[in-house]
Amino acid sequence: MAKDNVNEFRLIGTRPDRPDGLDKVTGRARYGADISAANMLHAAVVRSPHAHARIVKIDATKALALDGVKAVVTRADFPTGLTGEDWNLQENTIAGDVALYDGHAVAAIAATSALLAKDAAKLIDVEYELLPHVTDVDKAMAPDAPIIRQGAADASVPEGLHPNVVKYIEFGHGDVDDGFAKADLVMERHYKTEAAHQGYIEPHACLGQLGEDGKGDMWVCTQGHWYIRRMCAAVLGLEGSQLRVTPSEIGGGFGGKTTIFMEPLALALSRKAGGRPVKLVMSRSEVLRATGPTASASMDVKLGMTKDGMLTAGKANFRMQGGAFPGSPVDFALYCGFASYQIPALFHQGYDVIANRPKCAAYRAPGAPMGAFAVESLLDEMCAELGLDPLDVRLKNASVEGSKSSYGPKFGSIGLVETLEAAKAHPNMLAPLGPNQGRGIATGYWFNHGGDTSVSAALSEDGTLQVSVGTPDIGGSRASIALMAAETMGIPYENVRVNIVETGALGVNEPTHGSRATFASGKATVEAVQGIIKEMCRRVASEWDIDPEAVTWVDGSAQPAGPNAGKFPPMSIAEIAGKMSETGGPIAGHCETVPEGVGASFGTHVVDVEVDPETGYTKILRYVVVQDAGRAIHPAYVEGQYQGGAVQGIGWALNEEYIYDDMGRLQNPIFLDYRVPVASDLPMIDTVIVEVPNPGHPYGVRGVGETGIAPPLPAIANAVAAATGERFYHLPITPVKIVAALNARNDS
Amino acid sequence: MSKIHVTTTVNNEVVEFLADPRETLLDCLRDRLDLTGTKEGCGTGDCGACSVTVDGTLVCSCLVLGVEAEGAKIETIENMAQDGALHPLQRKFIEHAALQCGFCTPGILVAAKALLDKTPDPTETEVRYWLAGNLCRCTGYDKIIRAVMDAAAEMRGAA
Ligand code: FES
Numbered sequence: 092m093a094k095d096n097v098n099e100f101r102l103i104g105t106r107p108d109r110p111d112g113l114d115k116v117t118g119r120a121r122y123g124a125d126i127s128a129a130n131m132l133h134a135a136v137v138r139s140p141h142a143h144a145r146i147v148k149i150d151a152t153k154a155l156a157l158d159g160v161k162a163v164v165t166r167a168d169f170p171t172g173l174t175g176e177d178w179n180l181q182e183n184t185i186a187g188d189v190a191l192y193d194g195h196a197v198a199a200i201a202a203t204s205a206l207l208a209k210d211a212a213k214l215i216d217v218e219y220e221l222l223p224h225v226t227d228v229d230k231a232m233a234p235d236a237p238i239i240r241q242g243a244a245d246a247s248v249p250e251g252l253h254p255n256v257v258k259y260i261e262f263g264h265g266d267v268d269d270g271f272a273k274a275d276l277v278m279e280r281h282y283k284t285e286a287a288h289q290g291y292i293e294p295h296a297c298l299g300q301l302g303e304d305g306k307g308d309m310w311v312c313t314q315g316h317w318y319i320r321r322m323c324a325a326v327l328g329l330e331g332s333q334l335r336v337t338p339s340e341i342g343g344g345f346g347g348k349t350t351i352f353m354e355p356l357a358l359a360l361s362r363k364a365g366g367r368p369v370k371l372v373m374s375r376s377e378v379l380r381a382t383g384p385t386a387s388a389s390m391d392v393k394l395g396m397t398k399d400g401m402l403t404a405g406k407a408n409f410r411m412q413g414g415a416f417p418g419s420p421v422d423f424a425l426y427c428g429f430a431s432y433q434i435p436a437l438f439h440q441g442y443d444v445i446a447n448r449p450k451c452a453a454y455r456a457p458g459a460p461m462g463a464f465a466v467e468s469l470l471d472e473m474c475a476e477l478g479l480d481p482l483d484v485r486l487k488n489a490s491v492e493g494s495k496s497s498y499g500p501k502f503g504s505i506g507l508v509e510t511l512e513a514a515k516a517h518p519n520m521l522a523p524l525g526p527n528q529g530r531g532i533a534t535g536y537w538f539n540h541g542g543d544t545s546v547s548a549a550l551s552e553d554g555t556l557q558v559s560v561g562t563p564d565i566g567g568s569r570a571s572i573a574l575m576a577a578e579t580m581g582i583p584y585e586n587v588r589v590n591i592v593e594t595g596a597l598g599v600n601e602p603t604h605g606s607r608a609t610f611a612s613g614k615a616t617v618e619a620v621q622g623i624i625k626e627m628c629r630r631v632a633s634e635w636d637i638d639p640e641a642v643t644w645v646d647g648s649a650q651p652a653g654p655n656a657g658k659f660p661p662m663s664i665a666e667i668a669g670k671m672s673e674t675g676g677p678i679a680g681h682c683e684t685v686p687e688g689v690g691a692s693f694g695t696h697v698v699d700v701e702v703d704p705e706t707g708y709t710k711i712l713r714y715v716v717v718q719d720a721g722r723a724i725h726p727a728y729v730e731g732q733y734q735g736g737a738v739q740g741i742g743w744a745l746n747e748e749y750i751y752d753d754m755g756r757l758q759n760p761i762f763l764d765y766r767v768p769v770a771s772d773l774p775m776i777d778t779v780i781v782e783v784p785n786p787g788h789p790y791g792v793r794g795v796g797e798t799g800i801a802p803p804l805p806a807i808a809n810a811v812a813a814a815t816g817e818r819f820y821h822l823p824i825t826p827v828k829i830v831a832a833l834n835a836r837n838d839s
Numbered sequence: 840m841s842k843i844h845v846t847t848t849v850n851n852e853v854v855e856f857l858a859d860p861r862e863t864l865l866d867c868l869r870d871r872l873d874l875t876g877t878k879e880g881c882g883t884g885d886c887g888a889c890s891v892t893v894d895g896t897l898v899c900s901c902l903v904l905g906v907e908a909e910g911a912k913i914e915t916i917e918n919m920a921q922d923g924a925l926h927p928l929q930r931k932f933i934e935h936a937a938l939q940c941g942f943c944t945p946g947i948l949v950a951a952k953a954l955l956d957k958t959p960d961p962t963e964t965e966v967r968y969w970l971a972g973n974l975c976r977c978t979g980y981d982k983i984i985r986a987v988m989d990a991a992a993e994m995r996g997a998a
Pocket residue numbers: 878879880881882883884885886887888889890899900901902
């Protein structure tokens with residue numbers, strides 16, 4: 092259970108009801124597909140059934156002849172001449188000359204009903220000429236691989252590599268050969284992970300309207316509406332400020348809703364249909380075929396260890412395909428891979444590779460789970476070989492404040508050792524294990540992002556507070572922001588209303604991504620509220636005719652301080668607010684910043700599994716997540732992040748994968764076959780919130796949202812290895828793979 | 840295709856709508872009756888976000904045709920709070936932080952109520968298996984299961 096703060100704060104660390112709870116348990120909350128507009132049209136998208144094909148001809152004559160069909164758009168309706176990531180976004184939104192993956196949009200249609208739009212879409216005739224395709228990362232790098240696009244590579248790629256390798260990175264420190272020479276055991280292994288989807292339950296949905304004058308409005312489920320605005324404007328050649336984007340409530344994102352997929356199609360159709368609003372809602376199979384899964388990875392890792400468990404050197408060579416465009420998270424996989432440990436010599440190499448799959452999007456700690464799987468699996472195998480305790484070895488080598496990170500900079504204040512010690516002390520570590528049962532532990536790391544942040548706060552006439560933020564609330568952030576605002580202001584939690592406002596209401600905000608909402612919007616909220624307090628003190632000082640510095644703010648009221656202490660009765664916030672129009676007008680505070688002082692978060696997970704040798708089924712018996720939150724503002728939602736991250740990792744480790752046939756078509760584009768964990772697969776997920784406060788945040792907050800998905804992949808692989816005596820190097824560890832491995836052992 | 844006139848009872852009110860024979864009950868609830876509390880997560884019966892009851896039976900409304908609703912009694916999330924008071928499940932979901940994004944929540948509440956209506960004292964395993972058809976991607980289910988168990992206890996007068 093969480094360690095709730097008892098004394099230090101009035102509100103921080105308590106667990107009040109979330110402000111949007113009532114709307115969300117009654118069905119009143121409005122998500123992406125829940126809004127309609129007068130005179131609205133419905134859209135459908137025509138998608139390529141081929142992995143790689145030249146688009147010879149698109150003929151919409153028959154579709155347009157139907158009564159009620161109002162517009163068809165193809166790439167010809169979009170501006171030309173885009174470059175870089177803008178071009179990638181446009182090309183991914185709607186194919187140009189070539190369809191690049193199964194599910195790639197080639198045309199879109201708007202009609203007076205959703206059924207009519209779907210029927211009419213089937214009448215759009217697209218003639219394709221099939222091209223050779225490749226979906227596997229290693230095959231995409233091979234000399235004979237089909238070239239997906241010439242010229243996609245940047246200058247970092249060394250000569251002689253296949254054009255599908257679009258980016259190369261290498262970095263490290265120390266002398267790795269010397270490090271390996273000092274080791275008593277050197278081990279090198281090859282690992283693979285498959286692409287997994289974020290799997291948010293709400294499919295992408297938007298309602299867009301765009302006039303001939305270039306002014307538009309959009310309602311959309313997104314993690315970041317300024318990103319939607321900027322990207323739509325770029326893809327359509329609009330001016331950013333002319334497009335106003337309002338975020339709906341969002342039914343999960345996990346990184347997958349930080350970018351555009353089909354939003355510009357709705358706007359382009361609207362413009363072509365005389366400015367009528369157009370609603371576009373994806374089906375689940377469209378979500379799986381055409382929105383960002385994560386990358387698949389092929390990785391080699393080598394480690395050196397002394398017989399008493401000290402790491403001497405490490406090498407990582409990672410290859411990742413992130414779909415038909417640059418942008419796989421191979422860099423972050425490398426940054427995080429060895430981050431938990433102080434290793435004297437390291438060398439990293441990474442290859443970003445394109446293949447005929449959908450453009451990958453961020454997925455919770457992008458890259459970290461793959462890197463953790465490889466490094467933490469190898470570490471565990473070496474501990475077993477040397478007869479060392481895997482937790483003690485991790486403690487011995489753990490990164491600490493001031494140590495040099497594997498990716499370069501020195502760590503500031505971090506709490507890895509504290510999570511390892513808390514894991515060691517957890518009762519699960521003492522639970523007896525029976526036959527076919529095994530325990531696995533692993534650590535994981537993720538950053539915390541500052542990013543463009545803009546918040547405003549305003550006092551109401553009755554002394555209550557409204558806070559406007561630009562980071563959509565996906566998991567209770569309204570509650571944490573209200574807690575920080577109320578704590579700072581010295582007023583009840585209930586007296587604060589946090590609104591997630593549209594792009595017209597604030598300066599630019601980055602999305603709710605990078606574990607930043609509570610950190611960045613929270614920090615900016617505290618500053619905005621402090622601005623209000625300062626102004627209130629100034630007004631009270633002028634009424635009392637004393638120096639503003641002689642007024643302090645205590646428990647929600649202004650009080651005379653210093654030599655004036657006790658001279659005037661305290662003036663409450665309600666009193667100050669009640670007369671603000673006579674004392675100078677509205678009182679508001681705001682903060683526009685790129686907050687510094689980010690606080691990264693380490694976690695340690697311990698899992699016990701039981702593997703059925705007959706069926707190969709892996710049952711999770713116990714699971715505990717230990718993670719450093721810096722400070723948990725609302726502990727229940729911090730626990731929720733830990734639990735949700737862990738279960739997504741469990742799914743990735745055991746079940747989830749993108750399966751392509753030899754034609755490059757996705758074979759499992761529905762939830763029946765892309766199987767995410769269900770309630771009956773799982774036990775309770777225990778949590779321990781470690782609090783090593785982040786000095787860069789007024790309340791000590793670290794980013795907590797993402798770290799939790801990294802450790803489960805190796806923790807489960809380690810537990811399965813302990814339970815079966817077989818090590819699995821290729822995720823997911825399905826029952827089929829387990830049975831095959833056990834049978835092979837029995838046969839030999 | 841010509842539309843069919845449907846008369847049915849939704850949340851104790853008699854309603855009429857015109858349905859294309861291919862439209863699901865989910866489409867009709869959301870698009871004809873503006874009852875958007877019921878969600879579509881998959882459209883294939885795999886996620887449970889569209890859970891409602893038809894004549895007291897829990898169904899995925901994406902697997903029922905709108906025209907099949909003729910003469911039926913349908914209940915949706917919008918009818919769960921009665922006379923302005925939340926159902927204990929709704930209260931416990933807020934209290935236990937059993938929702939993050941909240942998109943799965945209406946379906947899970949409807950499904951959990953159907954369980955407690957016939958099984959007032961379920962075990963944790965029974966709750967987990969009953970809700971196995973309701974996907975939640977955010978919470979890892981822990982707090983959902985606790986909220987359902989706690990609501991059941993309160994409703995039995997055991998809490
Ligand atoms: S929408 Fe009906 S089960 Fe998913």
